[in-house]
Amino acid sequence: MKEKSHLLLKEQLCFPIYATSRMVTRLYQPWLDKLGLTYPQYLVMLVLWEEQKLTVSQLCKRLYLNTNTVTPLLKKLRDKGLVAKERSTEDERTVHIELTQKGDKLKSQAEEIPANLVEAIDMPLEELKQMRELMWKFLSKFD
Amino acid sequence: MKEKSHLLLKEQLCFPIYATSRMVTRLYQPWLDKLGLTYPQYLVMLVLWEEQKLTVSQLCKRLYLNTNTVTPLLKKLRDKGLVAKERSTEDERTVHIELTQKGDKLKSQAEEIPANLVEAIDMPLEELKQMRELMWKFLSKFD
């Protein structure tokens, strides 16, 4: 008897996560355009709106991203005048990131986004929450 | 009374999907290295192992990707000798993609991947299935 392959697309975890992630990015696009932010830049801003000030490595940890991704992102955000970078005096290896006034102000423009997205996605709120919780649980394995 | 912000990272859908997707990619990496494939190249192969032969646009639809992403992927896979491209004779706009013998053979090497991944993720199988189903439901909104 020939064994059934486990490589069917429908059975994979890799594929729907990947496709869903990109699809969500597309849904955010029109709103992020209004803010003049790319998707990863928006994620950095989300953290900063919550934390006010942290180091590059703390930011990396929060986002599960490497410095070689975050450093150029921060450069772009600084060029837009949204964040400020300052090398620490106690430990000169670390760099502190904080919002500028302009960066802080952008938050109020972003407040409308979550509700609009939920509407665009058109799925029961309960299911979205479930997805979110399962993924946070997944991510917690890698802290 | 000041209203609560809805921009907390924990409440977003965008962030955990994004981070989870990248994390899953990282988990696949060591096994894909053995096959000499990148992650998106692997996804293309998953479709082809299931379909044998289809057009570029059908492949794009299956993967929720645009041609401008898929075309270079196919070029790479052809360079590796895994797929063949042939312009259709009935409709000369379309290009048919099919596995080479080498591409077909790679499938048996890939069969071990799913089980290894489930083990690496270390989450109840039921929850992984739940995530998968929710995401497929989400994706179906965009067919």
Add this chain to the structure above:
DNA sequence: TATGATTATATCGCACACGACAAAAATAAA
């Protein structure tokens, strides 16, 4: 049967992600 619109694929440019590696500062160990 012209010709304007649509479709299928491809090219180009920009912005990530990330592995490999580099540089500088801090810490630990001999």
Add this chain to the structure above:
DNA sequence: TTTATTTTTGTCGTGTGCGATATAATCATA
């Protein structure tokens, strides 16, 4: 206190994703 190791940040190269656009083939319709 040298010296080796670790930590923090950064640079560089490769491979996607995707918007904008190009090109060629097909279709629709006057």
